[in-house]
Structures are given as C-alpha cells and as structure tokens.
Amino acid sequence: MKKVILGGTFDILHKGHQALFNKAMELGGDLTIGLTSDQFAREMKGEIFHNFEKRKENLETFFFQKWKKEVEIVKIEDIFGPTIKEDFDYLVVSEETFGNALKINKEREKLGKKKIEIVKIKMVLAEDKKPISCTRIRNGEIDSEGNLCxxxxxxxxxxxxxxxxxxxxxxxxxxxxxxxxxxxxxxxxxxxxxxxxxxxxxxxxxxxxxxxxxxxxxxxxxxxxxxxxxxxxxxxxxxxxxRLPNDKFYYSPPPVKKISEEEMKEIQRKIKKAL
Ligand SMILES: [Zn+2]
The missing domain is CATH 3.30.428.10 (HIT-like)
Known part of the structure; x- marks a missing residue:
C-alpha cells in the first residue's frame, strides 16, 4: 500500500480540504495527516477557531463517516513534521502549500533521502471564483461548500x-x-x-x-x-x-441584567483602557 502524507490546520473542514483528502485516498490507503499544533497554527494563520483536539476529532469523524477509515494524525510544530524522518510515496498539497512541499524535498535531499513525489491539487474556488478558505468561512462570507452569503x-x-x-x-x-x-x-x-x-x-x-x-x-x-x-x-x-401609528412593533432583547457597581467599574476600566 502506498504511503501518503498531507498536512494542514483544517480549522473548519471545507470543500478545498475534501479535494485534498479525495486525492490522497485515490493514491493509496495508507494516509498520515500532519495536523498543526495550536501554537504553530496561530503563528501561521493568526486566529484559529478550533483547538487541536477538536480539529483532530473533526478529521477523524470525517474520515470515518466518508471512508469508514481511521487515519493517522500526528501533531506538527513546523512545516516538516514526519516528512524528514520517515519515507512516503506521495505528498499531497494545494497550490497554497506547494512551496512547503518543495522545502521538504530540499531538506530531504540535504539529508541524502529520496524526494517524495509531490501531488498538487488545484485550488477549489468559491462561487465568486476566489479561493475557499477558513478565514472566509469564519467571516460568514461563504459556507464550507463555497456558496456566498x-x-x-x-x-x-x-x-x-x-x-x-x-x-x-x-x-x-x-x-x-x-x-x-x-x-x-x-x-x-x-x-x-x-x-x-x-x-x-x-x-x-x-x-x-x-x-x-x-x-x-x-x-x-x-x-x-x-x-x-x-x-x-x-x-x-x-x-x-x-414606525406607523399602532403598528404593534416590539422587539425583545435579553432581559435586563443586574450588575454590581464594582463590576460596572471594572467594565468601564477595561473599555476605557482599550480606547
Ligand atoms: Zn456577504
């Protein structure tokens, strides 16, 4: 069975990720996923939505539901992960991460190891022909299938x-x-x-x-x-x-909250400080 590896943050699973997974499954069943640690993910992406455990769980559920398959998920702290120590037949990347794949092979070359064959997947585009990304999904601009708001x-x-x-x-x-x-x-x-x-x-x-x-x-x-x-x-x-006379307009915000004077002062302090 061919050994396949791919990596990423996979914060919110979307159509672009699925294209990677489909390709990886097509190439061979022995799949390893390098999943960025929370710290590494934040360094690269700024903000993340789900922590490592949740992202891992989402991936496991996804693979199990779609292919009835357990995948090996390893935590990575840099772009290399296990690709330096272990051998793989294929490295599946998106256009966005293609540069990292080249770096991996360069590093392997230095270590006297043979290159991993890079398989590049075309970027999956949303309805507006711009790439699907977690940032855009988090922002409500598109859904995970790439449909616009x-x-x-x-x-x-x-x-x-x-x-x-x-x-x-x-x-x-x-x-x-x-x-x-x-x-x-x-x-x-x-x-x-x-x-x-x-x-x-x-x-x-x-x-x-x-x-x-x-x-x-x-x-x-x-x-x-x-x-x-x-x-x-x-x-x-x-x-x-x-508003029109007798239009029965009403709206119901949440009930009034009791907040102590001390807490009010603390809130006041925080907001003033942030200005
Ligand atoms: Zn919009």
Missing part, C-alpha cells in the same frame, strides 16, 4: 431583491420579511462581518442617512428607527424601519 448574492444579482438605491459601495433594498412597509436593509457591497468592520463606516452612515430621509418622506412618518444587530446574517447590515 445571501447578501453577497443579492449584490451580485443571483438572488433578486427589491432594490431601493445603490452606489459603488452600498446597496439599500427592502427586507423580504418586513416588520412594516418600507423596512429597508442597508449593506456595504463588499462583505464585512460587522458594520464596525467597514473601513469607510463614515460613508456608510451618510448613505444610511440619505435612505432614512427618503423613507420618512415616502412613508409619511417622522419615526424611522434603525437597528444594528448582525446575528441573523453575517454580512454587515443596518435595518431602517418606519
């Missing part, structure tokens, strides 16, 4: 919406679950997780202002509330909802 789809026109107004950077459209007639959502065309992430937030709020004034005029109300939540769809957005 629903608001990005509206921007691209693959999902229809009642558009109100748009410019180069922003789009206003009617919420398809309106709380009142004229309930409008305002989004940046570029995907950001939170409104606070928009680098040009000032321009964003100027756009919001323009639309809010138009709603006031059109719906003949002086009462246009704005809501910024962000939990429902992971693409920065703001709701403008015109």
């Amino acid at each position: 629903v608001f990005c789809k509206i921007v691209r026109g693959t999902i229809k919406a009642f558009k109100i107004f748009e410019d180069e950077k922003f789009l206003a459209f009617l919420d398809k679950n309106p709380r009142n007639p004229g309930h409008t959502l305002i989004i940046p065309k570029e995907h950001f997780r939170w409104v606070w992430d928009i680098p040009y937030a000032g321009q964003y709020f100027e756009f919001v202002q323009r639309v809010a004034k138009a709603i006031k005029k059109a719906l003949k109300t002086n009462w246009v509330i704005s809501l910024v939540l962000g939990d429902e769809i992971w693409h920065a957005h703001l709701h403008l909802i015109p």
Whole structure:
C-alpha cells in the first residue's frame, strides 16, 4: 500500500480540504495527516477557531463517516513534521502549500533521502471564483461548500431583491420579511462581518442617512428607527424601519441584567483602557 502524507490546520473542514483528502485516498490507503499544533497554527494563520483536539476529532469523524477509515494524525510544530524522518510515496498539497512541499524535498535531499513525489491539487474556488478558505468561512462570507452569503448574492444579482438605491459601495433594498412597509436593509457591497468592520463606516452612515430621509418622506412618518444587530446574517447590515401609528412593533432583547457597581467599574476600566 502506498504511503501518503498531507498536512494542514483544517480549522473548519471545507470543500478545498475534501479535494485534498479525495486525492490522497485515490493514491493509496495508507494516509498520515500532519495536523498543526495550536501554537504553530496561530503563528501561521493568526486566529484559529478550533483547538487541536477538536480539529483532530473533526478529521477523524470525517474520515470515518466518508471512508469508514481511521487515519493517522500526528501533531506538527513546523512545516516538516514526519516528512524528514520517515519515507512516503506521495505528498499531497494545494497550490497554497506547494512551496512547503518543495522545502521538504530540499531538506530531504540535504539529508541524502529520496524526494517524495509531490501531488498538487488545484485550488477549489468559491462561487465568486476566489479561493475557499477558513478565514472566509469564519467571516460568514461563504459556507464550507463555497456558496456566498445571501447578501453577497443579492449584490451580485443571483438572488433578486427589491432594490431601493445603490452606489459603488452600498446597496439599500427592502427586507423580504418586513416588520412594516418600507423596512429597508442597508449593506456595504463588499462583505464585512460587522458594520464596525467597514473601513469607510463614515460613508456608510451618510448613505444610511440619505435612505432614512427618503423613507420618512415616502412613508409619511417622522419615526424611522434603525437597528444594528448582525446575528441573523453575517454580512454587515443596518435595518431602517418606519414606525406607523399602532403598528404593534416590539422587539425583545435579553432581559435586563443586574450588575454590581464594582463590576460596572471594572467594565468601564477595561473599555476605557482599550480606547
Ligand atoms: Zn456577504
């Protein structure tokens, strides 16, 4: 049986990873996965979502469910892992990690070992033809299959919406679950997780202002509330909802919490310090 190795962080398993796994399984059943330690993963990627144990468990579950197979997973603290000491027939990499594979073979050459055959997999692209990555998934921009978030789809026109107004950077459209007639959502065309992430937030709020004034005029109300939540769809957005007499509008945030004065002071200190 051919010995195959591949490596990575595999923070959130996605279609790109699956392409690697499929190739590895095609090449031979004896598979070793080098899984980055938490420290090494953070050095390379900055933030990670799942710790080593969880990432390992997800991989094991994935292989067991798909191939009824147990794979050997070894913790790696650098790009080499076991590839320096042990021999393998194939090293499966993505375009992104191809450079590391070359380094591994160079190192092996220095040690007088024969090269491992490198098998490079084409980068799997998301709906927008950009690579699928854990960062983008974590940010809600795409799902693990590479489908774009629903608001990005509206921007691209693959999902229809009642558009109100748009410019180069922003789009206003009617919420398809309106709380009142004229309930409008305002989004940046570029995907950001939170409104606070928009680098040009000032321009964003100027756009919001323009639309809010138009709603006031059109719906003949002086009462246009704005809501910024962000939990429902992971693409920065703001709701403008015109209030009308007796419209029974209510929303229910979590209950009021009792926080001691001491704790309040501590929270105040923390936030002030961070500013
Ligand atoms: Zn989006």
